[in-house]
Amino acid sequence: MKTICIVGSGPIGSAYARTLLESGPDVRVIMLEAGPQLTEVPGESVRNLLDPETKAEARTKSQGPLAGDHRAALGIPEDTVVEGSFTARQGTFLLDYGGEGSAEAAQFPAAAASSNVGGQGAHWTCATPRPADSEKVTFIDDAEWEDLLAAAEELLHVHEDPFDDSPIAAALQTILEGEFADELPEGRGVGKLPVAGDPQEDGTMRWAGADVVLGPLTDASDPLAERFQLRDLTLVREILHGDGRARGVVAQDLRTGEVEEIPADAVVVAADAFRTPQLLWRSGVRPQALGRYLTEHPVVVCTVALDGETMRRYVPEEDRDAELARRARHADPVAAALRIPFSEPDHPYSAQVMYSEQPPFPLPEDSPHRDSPWGFVNMGFGLRKHPRPEDGVSFDDEREDYLGFPRMTIRYELTATEEAEISAATERLRRAGTALGHLVAAPRLMPAGSSLHYQGTTRLGTTDDGTSVADPWSVVWGYDNLVVGGNGVIPTATTMNPTLMSVALAVRGARRLADSLRG
Numbered sequence: 001m002k003t004i005c006i007v008g009s010g011p012i013g014s015a016y017a018r019t020l021l022e023s024g025p026d027v028r029v030i031m032l033e034a035g036p037q038l039t040e041v042p043g044e045s046v047r048n049l050l051d052p053e054t055k056a057e058a059r060t061k062s063q064g065p066l067a068g069d070h071r072a073a074l075g076i077p078e079d080t081v082v083e084g085s086f087t088a089r090q091g092t093f094l095l096d097y098g099g100e101g102s103a104e105a106a107q108f109p110a111a112a113a114s115s116n117v118g119g120q121g122a123h124w125t126c127a128t129p130r131p132a133d134s135e136k137v138t139f140i141d142d143a144e145w146e147d148l149l150a151a152a153e154e155l156l157h158v159h160e161d162p163f164d165d166s167p168i169a170a171a172l173q174t175i176l177e178g179e180f181a182d183e184l185p186e187g188r189g190v191g192k193l194p195v196a197g198d199p200q201e202d203g204t205m206r207w208a209g210a211d212v213v214l215g216p217l218t219d220a221s222d223p224l225a226e227r228f229q230l231r232d233l234t235l236v237r238e239i240l241h242g243d244g245r246a247r248g249v250v251a252q253d254l255r256t257g258e259v260e261e262i263p264a265d266a267v268v269v270a271a272d273a274f275r276t277p278q279l280l281w282r283s284g285v286r287p288q289a290l291g292r293y294l295t296e297h298p299v300v301v302c303t304v305a306l307d308g309e310t311m312r313r314y315v316p317e318e319d320r321d322a323e324l325a326r327r328a329r330h331a332d333p334v335a336a337a338l339r340i341p342f343s344e345p346d347h348p349y350s351a352q353v354m355y356s357e358q359p360p361f362p363l364p365e366d367s368p369h370r371d372s373p374w375g376f377v378n379m380g381f382g383l384r385k386h387p388r389p390e391d392g393v394s395f396d397d398e399r400e401d402y403l404g405f406p407r408m409t410i411r412y413e414l415t416a417t418e419e420a421e422i423s424a425a426t427e428r429l430r431r432a433g434t435a436l437g438h439l440v441a442a443p444r445l446m447p448a449g450s451s452l453h454y455q456g457t458t459r460l461g462t463t464d465d466g467t468s469v470a471d472p473w474s475v476v477w478g479y480d481n482l483v484v485g486g487n488g489v490i491p492t493a494t495t496m497n498p499t500l501m502s503v504a505l506a507v508r509g510a511r512r513l514a515d516s517l518r519g
């Protein structure tokens with residue numbers, strides 16, 4: 001029996017666990033997760049929790065050093081000082097939260113992470129578009145790529161058109177097609193945004209998290225569960241290795257403080273795009289490209305109050321009311337999702353359009369759109385950030401973070417190439433907003449790090465030439481059995497939500513690792 005240690009329980013660690021365990025009976029997996037288990041089913045999306053208090057508590061517990069009153073119970077040192085300069089999305093904490101031990105990320109201030117079973121996948125929006133054209137990696141041929149994406153879509157429970165009963169979504173699509181169809185290539189026009197989740201018979205949505213990726217692994221009645229162990233509140237402090245092989249990990253139980261060595265035949269590190277390179281660095285695994293080539297897709301966003309006159313052309317008011325009554329049963333406000341995909345050369349952006357009855361922020365008392373009966377649309381255009389070695393995270397051996405790891409500093413700059421694309425995308429976003437209604441928040445570029453999609457810091461490459469951390473199967477250069485997973489492995493400039501792509505690359509890595517363990 002071969003033992004594989006997986007660090008991190010997000011969608012990527014979970015994809016490794018599932019694929020490895022299903023590859024044959026001679027593998028067992030120990031998954032180690034620094035954060036707490038939040039839901040009865042491990043890794044479920046907290047968006048499915050109906051009770052607002054339970055949901056708020058689950059989100060707070062995911063926020064590591066910002067977990068408030070829960071910190072002591074989560075093993076976060078009591079003297080951790082938090083000065084938080086601005087708020088992170090619920091369920092996440094800013095890496096640069098201020099205070100002793102915080103990362104320094106003035107150029108990437110919105111960088112955020114989650115610490116909980118399921119990782120950010122317990123909080124994500126679940127948008128799962130496929131990458132296109134130059135967003136894809138060059139070293140996987142089209143047939144294999146199709147197969148990997150199909151496997152990833154199955155693992156994540158992706159649905160192409162989960163809001164197919166929504167007349168509001170159909171109206172939004174028609175209006176946006178009217179504005180943009182002539183400028184977009186065949187097959188790449190305005191369409192539905194695939195999302196990870198299972199539409200329920202009563203019209204509600206059960207959003208997917210790492211729970212669906214783990215699937216049978218957490219079902220005690222399934223034989224696969226016998227070979228799977230998930231330990232929450234267990235922080236991996238070091239990867240043990242020598243002579244080009246990983247030998248196991250050093251893990252600390254955050255409930256008791258106890259430290260133990262866990263031997264393993266292979267180690268998979270899927271601890272997000274900042275903490276994966278940090279753990280490698282701390283363990284003395286330091287390829288030249290580690291932490292470098294950081295990209296995210298910059299995002300320009302706006303909020304629109306839908307225009308009644310325009311909408312009534314496509315949706316009778318009674319249909320709208322019937323749809324909103326159906327949606328009122330949802331635990332989560334998103335009720336329709338559209339996109340305009342990336343296409344080269346003229347539309348190097350991914351547009352995401354999310355319908356919601358409520359605005360994402362309170363409108364001023366005197367706003368004429370405060371009680372808009374047609375609801376709101378939050379829209380964003382994601383853009384490319386071209387990879388450069390100088391953008392990235394570095395680690396300081398002399399100064400520790402709040403957990404005693406080498407402190408992070410993030411350096412990151414947009415160049416004239418990105419600035420030009422940002423201006424062009426902002427203009428398109430304004431056009432989209434004006435076509436749909438009234439801009440209640442004008443198009444604006446979000447602070448760096450806001451996308452929550454951090455890539456490149458453990459990037460894959462075809463040769464060990466200092467520009468990549470791992471080979472095309474995610475094995476760290478110079479090692480036989482040390483694997484990295486997560487958005488950090490993506491080497492290209494992408495504009496879309498990356499989790500589907502990272503799960504596809506994880507499936508590839510897991511298949512290869514299973515083969516190599518069999519010898």
Ligand code: FAD
Pocket residue numbers: 007008009010011012013014032033034035089091092114115116117118119120121122123124125126127128234235236237270271272275276279452453485486487497498499500502
């Ligand atoms: P994570 O989910 O971040 O999990 C990593 C885990 O590793 C964490 O739980 C962490 O505690 C654990 N860990 C770290 N260090 C250690 C250690 N030393 N020892 C043990 N455990 C450790 N992506 C999309 O594609 N589409 C979306 O619509 C989308 N929306 C999002 C919305 C929000 C609000 C957020 C927060 C994220 C969103 N994302 C979205 C991003 C998506 O959630 C991530 O891409 C995905 O979760 C990455 O999976 P992962 O397993 O690589 O990392």
